[in-house]
Amino acid sequence: MAFEPRIIGFLCNWCSYTGADLAGVSRIKSAPNVRVIRTMCSGRVDPAFILKAFQLGADGVIVMGCHLGDCHYQEGNYKTIRRIPFLKRLIGGFGIDPRRLRLEWVSASEGDRFAKVVNEMTEEIRALGPLKLYVHQESEQAAVHV
């Protein structure tokens, strides 16, 4: 069976989630590979969520937020624009191709942009292949520290 990338998408409530909704309502075709998780702001996306996504089997992670200057919380996406490039370097240090993590700004009215980004990323991950990590072999132990 051909490899179907599993991509986790963290979408901010105000812009990009609405943009995704718009794509759907407008019947714009896009690859079904991105599983969407809505957060209030892209600045809410803790790097630990992204690492956890990779740990649990995601082949790629995409974070979408409002364009700079349009953040509902003023500065949330400014933090995102620094964190994601930093996190790409971090995962690179773990041997994960940084292209598996992507940051895109998608506004509420950009339904077709949403679809374009999703399709592009799906194809990029398809070309990179499934992500195989050491932690995928290890089962979760009990008693993680409190």
Place this chain on the structure above:
Amino acid sequence: MAKPKLALYWAASCGGCEIAVLDIHEKILDVASAFDIVFWPVALDFKYDHVRAMEDKSIDLCLFNGAIRNSENLEIAELLRRKSKVLVAFGSCSMEGGIPGLANLTTKDAILKYVYTESPSTVVQNGGVFPQTQTKMPEGGIEIPEMWNTVKALDQVVPVEYYVPGCPPQPNQIWNVVEYILSGKPLPPVGSVLGAGEKTCCDECSRNKKEKKLKHFYRPYEIEPNTEDCLLEQGIVCMGPATRDGCGALCPAAGMPCRGCYGPPPNQLDQGAKMVSAIGSIIDAHEPEEIEKILDQIVDPVGTFYRFSLAHSILRRADKL
């Protein structure tokens, strides 16, 4: 009434946790009189066979330091788990993997290759002689443990009741833990972190914290920071925001940045994720090129943010490099 039995053991360790226990100085007398120390290779002559002969759960308290990086470490971890009522992951290595955990950024093969064939002082014979787990000598067979590719923390191989962080745990904190145990008060819930606080190192640090807006990061040798202000605010990467308190913030007090030896703060799984988040918040730039330039000044993020906690981080080890 028989005294409670105490065991201390070191796996892939440096001995610093043992020294930290001794650094409670004259209070060691109280420990020695309150407990019957049944196994402590650094100090007493009991051997593994003595432990094997003990009844299961006959050791009341076992302080286990050191990471799990070979078959002997695992064997003794499992042995002591069987023989102990309460097993404590003592110190950074057993709690998180510690500095030996940095070996998870390389591989066993790369280590062996370098040590036995590439190190400039090593004599290479016959293309390379490597240690063997079993060797047949003229007199008989001898064996050494098998080294693993991945370093693990103690709770990744056996269930653990409590954790005492630090590299090493500070002696005053060790005494706090021992004193609590000797008081007879009910023990905290299983899984608790003892001998440490519930906040971050920044909380204990006496340096002034004003505003963090950074356009430049410096490596510790590049500038001479002042003694009053937060090191991070002066541009030196300090792990304070991503590290549990309890140590007294000794390193910043000595003019050096925290490197995270007390492990992640409560409710944080991953020190690297926390530092990316924290530093991402304080970089004063929003053009991608400027951001990249500033990030270039933070060298070796994986080796710095996970200096002590790589084995216990979310991803645990690097894969292909």
Place this chain on the structure above:
Amino acid sequence: MKHLKIDPITRLEGHGKIDIFLNDEGEVANTYFQIPELRGFEQFCVGRPVEEMPRITTRICGVCPEAHHMASAKACDAVFHVEVPPTGRKLRELLYNTFFAGDHTTHFYALGGPDFVVGPDAPAAERNILGVVKKVGLEVGGKVIEMRKRTQEVIKMLGGKQTHQVTCIPGGISKGITEEERKQIEEHCIWFVEFGKFTQQVFNDIVLKNKAYVDLILSDAYTMKIYSMGLVDDKNRVNFYDGKVRVVGPDGKELVKYAPNEYLDNVAEHVEPWTYLKFPFLKKVGWKGFVDGKESGVYHATPLSRLNAADGMPTPLAQAEYEKMYSTLGGKPVHAMLAMHWARIIELLSAAEMALDLIRDPEITGAKFRTIPTETPTEGVGIVEAPRGTLTHHYTTDERGILKKVNLIVGTTNNYAPISMSINKAARGLIKKGVDVSEGTLNMIEMAFRSYDPCFGCATHSMPGEMPLVVRVRDTDGTVLQEIKRS
């Protein structure tokens, strides 16, 4: 063939096991001293920033982190081609000498001392500080704890933390001391010197006045004629912090005196497949196997070898003891390996004297204690004497100071071959046809290598505290043997 195992070896730092094979006559066919672990610092430090090495390499050993901290800092200075200002250098030396005095104390009283005080034949349960105290008095135990306490306090002030120091960086040290702190440290250093003198007296009373012990020290079972290595200053006096590495032959003649960046021309490491640790040997002489003598490249790097390799001590009280040792033991060099205990306490005194000189130096409270490096980092070697032997750190970096290559030859590693040989010799001496091999015998075989260096052995079951009001002396099973009250 009978196969005896000692697993793990105890009362010293690190992991190890000893396998003894006996032939059908019940005599020793061979022994193997195996080191069962490798953590891989040299490899996993590749990719790390070089200035972090003084803080990473301390985790090689938590008993002598100061040694790694210092060797690493010196290697970093060399990598950055930067010179440490005088105040910085003196602060580092003060930290280092304080550590040396404390570390040697722990070893001598809790490990070396018992072997002499209580006697090598004594049951294991008595061979610890308690046994020493029983023989010599409560005062000793209390003084030892106080010495450790004081040295750790000074180390914390200068190094930031008691274990795993943080203050040494390329170009100097990250903090200086105030006049207030200087006075506190001076008071400690005065105490160190008194303790050093006291220790010479203890050794004199317990060991030197006992002819049986002196004979034991000079006995053949514990003698090995190999090369001696140690750091010396420009006057060929023992120096723990800096200098050149001098090697003298079994006959006492100088073989070589090399600078840190010449170490690769002089020392190489031999690999055996039955252990993870390698065997350093002198390149100019060659590896001839586990044999002694002038033709074998086996050498030791220990307190005794340091005193053999030097022409004297850098401080007066220690120099007097140095002369006394050599005249008592029949001249230089001394090959009686148990004499390491004596050499060690002479070094203890010397380190204490050095610390006192340094804390009284007017530059010690100077404001300039570090130089900011400006050169492009490349490559460098830092060598110090660790209490347990010559310690070499060799780093190669890229132009940003990120490590490309690391090579370490660690203190005890230098002694791996002689230790293996000492164990072999002791086993052959102690295990004879027709004699039952008891746990005590195996213990005495372990004793053969404890004099080299146990990183630390702080045997305690019960130990008198500092200025106790009531002291109960307990046996190992908790039985009170003696109760002493002081008002």
